[in-house]
Amino acid sequence: MSREQEFESICQRLSGSIAYESRDSVVAHGDSLEALQALPTDSISLVVTDPPYHSTKKANIAGDTDFQEDEHFLEWMEEYAKEWKRVLKMSGTLYLFCASEMAARLEVAFSKYFKPINHIVWTKPNEPGYDGWKGKMRKESMRKWYPHSERILVFEHGTYGTYEAYRRSPQGQYLLDMRKVSGLSMIQLTEFAGAYGNVNRGGAVANWEAGRNTPSREQYAKVKDALEATGNVPPLLDYEDLFRPLDVTKDVEFTDVWDFMSVRPFKDKHPAEKPQDMLMHIIAASSYPGDVVLDTFAGSGSTLVAARRLGRRSVGIELEMRWVDRARADLDALVVGSEYEQPVRVHHARRTHEPLLLDRLFD
Template identity: 60%
Template structure:
């Protein structure tokens, strides 16, 4: 696997003047995330999980939520992020971007220039018993529309032109196959990757971007391609195939039912539940991968990433929240592996206002 540790060092160096706190596996930078994002090296991030201002909600206690007078100005701003996210993500990386339901369609169209939109996730924000939040206070008959009790998450991968589904792996496989001098049929024959319908088999589907090979299939592809002597190097599976680990025991549909974070002293107004963040990170990254959050807020994305053995890069513009994240990172650094993997099970004596 390409050294994530080396990528991590390069990122820290690239934004060093703005780094507020650095631990073994976490970087916290204070400043405008778009400016700092432009300094991060190309293809150095495995997963972007971020929660930008929604704009449509116009909450004065969320930085940037009231910054734009018109929707188009907000979309132009978000487009600048999309361009930079595409640049810093690895070819097999993933993006999760939270947004308001009223802006999600326009953001999907905007993001589709740089990304393949894989899922439009609906987070239903169910309430725990005895806590209705605004849902219980609204005068329903005065709404004139259905009450908005969900948020959206756009899930996407980097796109590249050249094949039917704009798949980076599909384009890579086509290029190395041609360089090796093999036809699609020959590679199919040598790897045994026959399809159930046509003789072109899995290779043609992989190159079109319809799907990707398993670890064993990719191993055979590497053996065949390298065996021609015309290709010097094939990247490890972890560096070329987008991660997606899921099974039926988890929230595997595009409707997520993670309860909202209950109010507590010092809570960030847009704080997301730790379990939901861990769900996304665990499904779409390997241990040691680098997870980026450009709008860190309370720092929960970093907490989730670190608890799963990932590295985190957090950027936050508001100083009070930077200080809060810093305290969380310092507290986490003192935990042993067992406590780190079970943050939600820490005893009451743990600093709750810091960790949660």
């Protein structure tokens, strides 16, 4: 099924709750868990989402004060983890924003369903005009270090383990299963792929099946052709549906400490709004063009705006109608003639400090 067909299927499943729909974006209004449960299995390439933090107890963020005990919040989040695991493709990645106080417990809870691969610290090196707490708060009365950072937990399918049966990645297990069904030996497949190793005759194929690394697009094409030519296996998954992307270079933020500035305050700003440059950094690195990006706590639609600017499809689910209206306005403002025209200017941390045009729409 193509990305376009997958997106159409998603829109059909959400048809009763859609508040905005275009050829590349859809916003559903309502309870996010119910809408998530309606999505097709294996239909999402990337989840980027910012649920209530619970520990911050902000009355202006829906759901932030709903749970009396931490365990209740964690149980609620696990319901989402189960569904995210179901809808995410084998090549999918989950980015979960959370407060520093809850990060460790969320990471442990989610490890039942996913393999944790990063624990990113977002330091928010804001300048004057972004946050006024520095000059107002009574620092002498603090009982802990002020949490001027947030966490972004990153997960993929799979687990960590000791025994071979448990340490394979889903991609490695898939390649192993398909080769065994095909009847080809590891050595034969290595010859077809031309991926010989320096140590063992299985070459790179042994590493691919063990999940230690992944083939290039060209190598996988040769493997796919060889396995399918036996007539013993069904058509193999496309490269984009099997292997998780992570496209970073020395020219962008590539460590697990990020210094993107927060969104400068403006009229009708969402209280938990995330900066466009950080969202675009995530989406560009962890999805392929045309992929479907999901945000189950869409807020004012920032993730969807970033996805459209990068030529991705997006699905947002939001409970509060005021933010659905904001998302609809921002998405409409981004369409100015061509399919993926970008009338708003991309700015990067420590380079440009002016707010985005979309951030000023409601001034």
